[in-house]
Amino acid sequence: MIxxxxxxxxPETAADNAFQRDADRGSDALTLAARKEFDAAVQTLRAAGVxxxxxxxxxxxxxxxxxxxxxxxxxxxxxxxxxxxxYSALRRRERxxxxxxxxxxxxxxxxxxxxxxxxxEGFCLEGTGSLVFDHLNKxxxxxxxxxxxxxxxxxxANDFSYEPVTFTSTGSNGQPIYHTNVMMCIGTAFAMVGLKxxxxxxxxxxxxxxxxxxxxxxxxxxxxQIANFAGNAIELQNKSGEKxxxxxxxxxxxxxxxxxxxxxRYAKFMQLEIPTIELGGGSARCMLATIHLPPxx
Numbered sequence: 001m002i003x004x005x006x007x008x009x010x011p012e013t014a015a016d017n018a019f020q021r022d023a024d025r026g027s028d029a030l031t032l033a034a035r036k037e038f039d040a041a042v043q044t045l046r047a048a049g050v051x052x053x054x055x056x057x058x059x060x061x062x063x064x065x066x067x068x069x070x071x072x073x074x075x076x077x078x079x080x081x082x083x084x085x086x087y088s089a090l091r092r093r094e095r096x097x098x099x100x101x102x103x104x105x106x107x108x109x110x111x112x113x114x115x116x117x118x119x120x121e122g123f124c125l126e127g128t129g130s131l132v133f134d135h136l137n138k139x140x141x142x143x144x145x146x147x148x149x150x151x152x153x154x155x156x157a158n159d160f161s162y163e164p165v166t167f168t169s170t171g172s173n174g175q176p177i178y179h180t181n182v183m184m185c186i187g188t189a190f191a192m193v194g195l196k197x198x199x200x201x202x203x204x205x206x207x208x209x210x211x212x213x214x215x216x217x218x219x220x221x222x223x224x225q226i227a228n229f230a231g232n233a234i235e236l237q238n239k240s241g242e243k244x245x246x247x248x249x250x251x252x253x254x255x256x257x258x259x260x261x262x263x264x265r266y267a268k269f270m271q272l273e274i275p276t277i278e279l280g281g282g283s284a285r286c287m288l289a290t291i292h293l294p295p296x297x
Contacts, residue, residue, distance in 0.1 A: 001042060001287055002094075004067040005057040007034035009280050027064075033276040038067060041272040041287065045246070048270055049238030053291070055102070061093045067277060068286040069094065070181075071126040075103070076160065077135070077292045079110030084127045085118040087147050092119065107293035113159060118152050125152035129179035129286060134186050137214045138162050141184055141207070143169040143198075145176040165210050167203035169194065172223050181285050183226050187235035188243065189266050191216040194226045217266075219259050228254035229283035234290070235267050243267040248274050248283045 008027040045052050057066040065071075065088070072095045074082045081100060086092045100112060115125060125131070130148035132141045140162040142148050150166060157164040169177040177183050183194040191211045195218075198204040211218055221230050233247035245267035252260075252271045260269070272284050 001038070001052055001054050001289070002066045002069045003038055003054055003056050004031065004034055004063075005059045006062050006064055007031045007067060007277070007280065008064045030276060030279070034067065037272075037274045037277050038287075041274060041284075044270065044272060045236075048244060049240055049242065050236055050244065051239060053102075053106075055096075055099055058096070063090065063093050065091050065280060065282075066094050068129075068280065068282045069289040070286055071129045071179075073099070073289050074127050074131070075107075075289070075291050075293045077294065079108045079294055080160070081109055081112045081293075082127075082156065082160070083112065083114040083116055084130075085116050085124045085152065086126060087124045092116070103291070103293065106296060107291065108296055109293060115152060115156065118149070123149040123152050125149055125156060126179065128289070129181050129282075131156070132180045132184045132186055133162070134214055134216075135292065136188065139165055139210065139214065141165045141167075141180060141186070141210075143167055143177050143180040143183065145178050147178050148180065165207060167198050167207055168200065169197040170199055171197065172227070178281075179286075181232055182229065182283075183221070183231045185231055185233040185235070185285065186211075186216065187245065187266055189215065189217060190219060190263060192219045192221055192231055192233060192263070194221045194223065194231060196220070197223060197226065217262065219262055225251075225254045229278060230254045232283035232285040234285040234288055236270075236288075236290070244270045246270045246272065246284050246288070248272050248278060250275065250278065251283060 008030050042052050072084055124147050126147045142153050153164050169183050185192040229248055229251040236244045249271045
């Protein structure tokens with residue numbers, strides 16, 4: 001997790017991120033509130049037994065979305081790290097070699113594969129925002145948009161031996177969903193997904209069938225629930241092996257009682273209070289760049 005130095009909704013991403021909101025406060029006030037929310041979230045996760053590595057954002061260059069590191073890095077259980085091409089020029093500053101080197105001190109890193117050169121061709125793939133992984137079954141789900149280019153998806157899938165499942169999902173504004181992870185969350189035994197947002201019936205059927213074949217209980221989310229970040233959740237495992245479903249308080253409130261009961265059969269709810277951070281267009285899942293690397297010892 002990256003503790004922000006500056007935080008405000010990124011003007012370069014406002015046009016295609018329907019989840020982003022204009023703020024009624026200046027950037028100083030936003031940054032102070034976001035840092036408080038971040039610190040409380042880290043404390044909540046650690047109290048639940050989650051191992052959290054916190055890195056301080058650097059003051060220069062300014063990076064308003066640094067609190068969402070999952071878009072530029074992913075880690076894998078074979079020791080590989082992937083670095084991703086970003087849509088916003090402001091966000092390309094977030095890739096930090098010093099963080100990769102710090103991870104090497106704690107985990108076995110065998111290779112770093114850097115896809116950022118695709119930015120020169122105008123092709124982007126924003127990490128686990130663009131790719132929602134079913135790690136157990138080696139499947140990568142991706143909703144196509146200007147943040148999730150099929151050419152880069154194919155390259156990643158070939159390099160990491162994942163089966164790509166691509167589709168297009170559309171929000172209530174008629175625009176493509178900008179990141180897959182706002183409309184889909186995959187846990188060990190469940191999947192929260194806005195299937196009705198996939199307009200093409202064949203694509204929708206394929207996604208459903210692929211999830212069912214992988215043994216996931218599907219919890220369907222409405223467009224309103226997705227607008228409230230219910231899809232931007234993530235299953236974590238604490239030091240005791242307990243599964244936790246981490247999501248924002250806003251997202252948890254958007255779920256029905258029946259959905260909550262179904263999900264709590266698989267994971268304990270862990271709610272983070274992050275209303276200021278959500279103004280940036282991401283929620284709990286976006287704040288967490290999960291570590292799958294093998295430990296050094």
